[in-house]
Amino acid sequence: MKLLSVGTVAFDAIETPFGKTDKILGGAATYIGLAASVLETDVHLVSVVGGDFPDEYLKMMERKNINVEGVEIVKDGKTFFWAGKYHNDLNTRDTLVTELNVLENFDPKIPENTADADILMLGNLHPGVQLAVLERMKKRPKLVVLDTMNFWMNHTWDLLMEVIAKTDVITINDEEARQLSGEYSLVKAAKKIHSLGPQYVIIKKGEHGALLFHEAKVFALPALLLEDVFDPTGAGDTFAGGFVAHLAKHEKFDFQTMKNALVVGSAMASFTVEKFGTEKIKEVTPQMLKERINRLKQLTSFEEVL
Template identity: 40%
Template sequence: MSVLIVGTTALDSIKTPHRENPRLLGGSASHAAVAASFFAPVRLVGVVGSDFPAAYWRLYERHGIDLQGLQRAEGKTFHWSGEYLADMNQRRTLKTELGVLEQFTPTLPRAYRDSPYVLLANIAPALQLQVLAQMRRPRFVVADTMDLWLNIALPDLMKLLKRVDALVLNESEAQQLTKTDNLRLAAERIHRLGPAWVIIKKGSHGAMLSGPDGFFLAPAYPLRKVVDPTGAGDSFVGGLTGYLASSEGGIKRNLRRAVMVGTVVASFCCEGFGLQRTDRLQLSEIEQRLAELEQMCRF
């Protein structure tokens, strides 16, 4: 089954203590779409400017991503610049240039409107709501968010939560949204806002899933070296959603394994700058690393 992914398509300039790479392909939709493409057909909705490199368009095409919904507009592509500290869990934003994203309105091609799986990647909640208004009864909707929207768009986010099946957010965002440091209690409070499933990302410590079947804890795959964690969270939710779309049976049957798959795909993202490692990734590598992670967790 196909996955509709809506979010940002960006040019990222990334600096770490060891290296600097300007204007790499990035954005929440880009990372999520490539991650999902290993498992299911992907339909991408976003916007790029006239400065968007043709090589990045071809990267999408190499992964079989349907680009009917990717708009081209006159102006500059959304650009984010960030710097990581020696502790790769810490980063600071140096520059954000919205460019054509500032006037972006997601318009779904007619063929996209019956997509059974919908991933509302990190983008303004008002735009995520606009996407849902154009859909015809999707089977499963997952939304990602971030602290910015908690600070400046909370009313829209609260409306969105009533219309999604699953919410993905990181540990600090869950605490901010629910006013508690207890993640189990935070998940229970988010359920009362609407989503049947809550997935809390914990960075290098894995992820926590809360849903009708209780709690599930997924560890992160232990890497020998982290090159660049940019996009790891988007790769996580993209891999998760793509795996669900490719699996037989209901969401309950497959979601725990989907979380593990997302964790593994995210680990590959961290091994290269931007999408450099994920672009070269093979499904066989994902399967091998997933088997390794399962063996690590068995007792």
């Protein structure tokens, strides 16, 4: 299946307790594309960058068979830039700089060969842009997956509700699920979010793993235990990328396949956090992924108890 990922392609500058970087490659669509490429998915990006964006980054993605035809280059503009500093626990961070630049007037253009994608992965972006993409598809994709964050709940509530209503799967973290639903219990939160549109609700809990809700069914997956988390930037996007890539590969959207997709996304994300930015995820092979999935299986399985 053809997969379209819409989202940022950006520069990040990251500071963690273990070091800091200058401007490096980042952005939701970048991580999603790189994760999808590990599964050799037919993945297309729609995004925007400035004239300052190094051609080598696009070339690197092309070599991984990521279709970047839909990444618009605004010659006289500057690429979206985010700088952040993580606290010691790596679970919280301060945003130091947000320069929207070309993202401010991003008017997504979807190439002909991309507009018929079967799966649309809407990476974290202004919900108005996400809606525009949905409207510009040739036909309604078979599956629409949405990632969003608290910022859009605080600033663009109505537009966000509109895009959520058109979504099949939403990925969101636990605090955001609570904010979106007004419920503390995640079971109740998921129910409320179901009622807003999405049939599948994925709640990401970082080091505590992820939950998948569908009708009365739930699946809980712990995160792989890593000796060190080096840089959490992009983990959620990598997760989403692995998740949709698995669905694109298996061409099924039932609960069983969604569960497995969650496992793939989680295994994929465990790579991203081991190095700065995209450094690790761009080196991952299918064999490495398989090994991580086996570790997840070992970590979580138990035999008959009583």
